Amino acid sequence: MTTANAGLNGTADQAIETTCSELDALGLRLMWDISAIGSSILRIAELLGKQIGISGSQWITLKAIEALGNGEGVAIKDVAALLNVDRSFLSAQSKILEKRGLIHRHNAKAADRRLVLLSLTEGAINSLKDVRPSHNALETNLRGEFDNDMLKALVSGLLTVRLRLERAVLLVAAGR
Numbered sequence: 001m002t003t004a005n006a007g008l009n010g011t012a013d014q015a016i017e018t019t020c021s022e023l024d025a026l027g028l029r030l031m032w033d034i035s036a037i038g039s040s041i042l043r044i045a046e047l048l049g050k051q052i053g054i055s056g057s058q059w060i061t062l063k064a065i066e067a068l069g070n071g072e073g074v075a076i077k078d079v080a081a082l083l084n085v086d087r088s089f090l091s092a093q094s095k096i097l098e099k100r101g102l103i104h105r106h107n108a109k110a111a112d113r114r115l116v117l118l119s120l121t122e123g124a125i126n127s128l129k130d131v132r133p134s135h136n137a138l139e140t141n142l143r144g145e146f147d148n149d150m151l152k153a154l155v156s157g158l159l160t161v162r163l164r165l166e167r168a169v170l171l172v173a174a175g176r
Contacts, residue, residue: 034161048134052127054100061093062102065118066128073106073117084166094118102127 042056049059064082068074080090094116097103102124108115120128128135146154 030161034165044138048131048138051131051134054097054102058093058097058102061090061097062120062124062128065103065120069119071119073104073108073119075108076116076118079118084162091116097124 045056045059047056049056052059054062060083061079064079065074068078068082076087076090076094080087083090094103094105098105102121104119104121106117106119108117143151
């Protein structure tokens, strides 16, 4: 365990360090930190969603549509890919959000009319604006002392981890 990581979790770090090699300990630490980050993100989404009367997963869905939106709407498959969730789950969530008046679901005007596009309603845009001060404070806190180069390196590293985890899921599902 490196001195940079030492002490973050006290006895948990010591237990990991005494039972594993340094490389194994760092790998375990990475997995536990990713798990803790995921839990924190879900909790934040729940709290922000609660401010506008929706669940955390619905908040994340709205933010993904907002991020991917281009005015025409965004395909369910694209939002599902960004969030790494099943399309059927996202389709069900989008129907709930549509009933709440927060998103529009409409068919694409292109060749494939089976393609369902999602876009935010004015009500959703206004609700997200109401929460923007909390969201901006959160983003500022998360960025902390990171400059652009540090953020780019972090994002690149996290993308690599995400892709490896997606492969790992497939391997575990295949029984390997």
